[in-house]
Amino acid sequence: MNLVGQRRKRTSVWLCAAFAGVCILGTGQVEAAKMPKVELCHFDADEGVFKKISVSGNAVQNHLANHGDIFPASSNGAGTITLDAECNEVIARNVFSRAYIDTDRDGTYDPQVDVEISELVDTNMDGVINAGDTVEFGQYPKTFDPCSLPPDADCPDLGNLTPTSVVVTNVFSATPNSVIVQSASGSLFNWENPGGLEIVRLGTIPEQILFDSFLDQPNDAITIPLGGEADPSDAVDITRPGNGANDYFFNVEINLAP
Ligand SMILES: [Ca+2]
Ligand SMILES: [Ca+2]
Ligand SMILES: [Ca+2]
Ligand SMILES: [Ca+2]
Incomplete structure (x- = not known):
């Protein structure tokens, strides 16, 4: 085919593409495009x-x-x-317990906007909390007022937790208001909301703990020194007097039947 012929062929292809849905064929027939x-x-x-x-x-x-x-x-x-x-x-990921920053402050966990702090996952998928499940870590609040509203994708008030996952070896408590597990190194991981307060522990006692009192006393606390199994990238250690509120800097949810 000479150059003119090539150009003509290319032109007809473009015409077909331009008239979406209908291609006028050389014979004059009209055919609906599939x-x-x-x-x-x-x-x-x-x-x-x-x-x-x-x-x-x-x-x-x-x-x-x-x-x-x-x-x-x-x-x-x-x-x-x-x-x-x-x-x-x-297979749906079954999370027995979760601590999260309630970024949109609505009192429930919303995966699109809220920030995961720690989760106990049924990694061996047998429906119960036991050895072989894992604690998964995300980020933690570095202030009592983390992130802005509307939810800020680049919230500057977060620290990273590492490692991102620890395997459970022992279970001490598994109730609707208290889940406590242990890893092979002896570190403890808690999710507790026994009424009037929330506690999440991210590693070895007495470090790496968040405490939200809904009463006037004791204090709210974010205590995450460096070191231990969950090694934060940026340590904080702050408290304030209990303010009688369920604050959104972290919430605990436990998904166990009574
Ligand atoms: Ca929420
Ligand atoms: Ca399990
Ligand atoms: Ca509080
Ligand atoms: Ca809270």
Whole structure:
């Protein structure tokens, strides 16, 4: 093909692309362009698993509405099933207890905006707190008034906790208001909200502890010296008189049935 021929061919391709949905063919026929294929996770009832399929874009709504299909890397409408990009079911991460900075100050944990301090995760996925589970660490508040509202993605008042994960070897308490576990090195990790106060311990006694009193006494405290198993990047050690409030610099939630 000479240069002119090449250019003409390229021009016709561009025309097709420009008139989205309709391609005028050289013979004068008009043909509706096929919608692009879409990948879906289709539930194979025989095998009891989701399998990735590719369907015409025109058929997607029918598959979603009538076949129970789900897009890859998403959840079904009820939120009871979550699939990864390859249509494998994602096992929900079960967190028994959590300490978090309640950045939006609404009294509940919101993964999009609140900051995780420490979590006890059912890493061996047997539904109970026991050896083999892990304590996962995030960040801790360096002041009693961390982060700004609306939630600030670059909150400057946070320190980092390391290591990011410790394996549980012993369990001392597992109740709806007190979870206490120990690691192989002997360090203790607490999440407690027995009424009137919240406590989270991030390592060896008596260090690395946050204390939020809802009463006038004792004090609220952030005591995180350097060292120990959970080694903060920036130490703090501050207290203030109890202010009668459940302050948002940290909250504790324990997800255990009574
Ligand atoms: Ca919140
Ligand atoms: Ca477990
Ligand atoms: Ca308080
Ligand atoms: Ca609190």
